[in-house]
Amino acid sequence: MRILVTGGAGFIASHLCERLLEQGHEVVAVDNFITGHRRNIATLPPHPAFRFVEADVTRSLPVDGRFDRIFHMASPASPIDYVQLPFETLYCGSDATRIALDRALNDGARFFLASTSEVYGDPLVHPQVETYWGNVNPIGPRSVYDEAKRFAEALTMAYHRYRHVETRIVRIFNTYGPRMRANDGRVMPAFISQALRNEPLTVFGDGLQTRSFCYVDDNVRGLMGLMESDLQEPCNIGNPEEMTMLALAEYINRFTGNTAGIVFKPLPTDDPMQRKPVIDRARNAFGWEPQVSFETGVERTVAYFRDHPE
Numbered sequence: 001m002r003i004l005v006t007g008g009a010g011f012i013a014s015h016l017c018e019r020l021l022e023q024g025h026e027v028v029a030v031d032n033f034i035t036g037h038r039r040n041i042a043t044l045p046p047h048p049a050f051r052f053v054e055a056d057v058t059r060s061l062p063v064d065g066r067f068d069r070i071f072h073m074a075s076p077a078s079p080i081d082y083v084q085l086p087f088e089t090l091y092c093g094s095d096a097t098r099i100a101l102d103r104a105l106n107d108g109a110r111f112f113l114a115s116t117s118e119v120y121g122d123p124l125v126h127p128q129v130e131t132y133w134g135n136v137n138p139i140g141p142r143s144v145y146d147e148a149k150r151f152a153e154a155l156t157m158a159y160h161r162y163r164h165v166e167t168r169i170v171r172i173f174n175t176y177g178p179r180m181r182a183n184d185g186r187v188m189p190a191f192i193s194q195a196l197r198n199e200p201l202t203v204f205g206d207g208l209q210t211r212s213f214c215y216v217d218d219n220v221r222g223l224m225g226l227m228e229s230d231l232q233e234p235c236n237i238g239n240p241e242e243m244t245m246l247a248l249a250e251y252i253n254r255f256t257g258n259t260a261g262i263v264f265k266p267l268p269t270d271d272p273m274q275r276k277p278v279i280d281r282a283r284n285a286f287g288w289e290p291q292v293s294f295e296t297g298v299e300r301t302v303a304y305f306r307d308h309p310e
């Protein structure tokens, strides 16, 4: 198939491009490098079926030819990025989603939206099942991301209902692995790079908030499985193994031999207190579940950050 990947130089999408090429597809990736990185595509094995186009997908998709599949992955995704890039983040969810959906309509392509567990906000239902509508602050600092993704889901459903575009929606939970930026602010790269510099790990709040971390290879296998499944409803992809940020910090310090301990910093506004996916939908529809253990995932990620100090 001929496949378009927006945000193709990003953390998850660059892994996705690599897997799609391995499966024999032709892949065109588009990115403007506001949070993606040239290095992510430069390290892709050279491949005659891969093409990269530098462009801002909130404005246009300057790519020729017809596509069979469109993965719309483009968006800042780290809390510190989207408060620094509020408008870009809003327009990735709105304008870029509309442009990519129009292209899918025009090409007769199947459209895939990378949505997020952030649509559940600070969830009052735990663990999070796809039928939960969420608890989002529509005007808080995180809203530029959360509401953009909620709008993107609504727009995707409208193109499906009224314009008959074939659509898939994934809600991605915390994902980690090689090609995250050491300084992107998210907890896994933050803790690992602090530990490798023998600095104390910065735990926000009391550290009792929870997240559930999925290794990127598992995530990408889930995205590809969903795209080729019949599942039209939104689908969680994440690892249900939940832990506190304090437990994560202690694990990373132990694993890396960092003796600098931890320091507590203020909890960011509207930071969700808990997050854990229910993954029955993915399991039942296309037999997906995570396979990489937390220990193995951390080992591979630490090895990557050792080799790529920022």
Ligand code: UDP
Pocket (backbone or CB within 6 Å): 078, 079, 174, 185, 186, 187, 188, 190, 191, 202, 203, 204, 205, 209, 211, 245, 267, 268, 271, 272
């Ligand atoms: N966090 C932390 N220290 C850091 C970075 C993040 O304790 O240096 C916490 C953050 O407050 C949140 C959790 O780790 O509770 C996950 O944050 P991240 O930015 O990785 O993702 P998200 O909040 O989007 O799940």
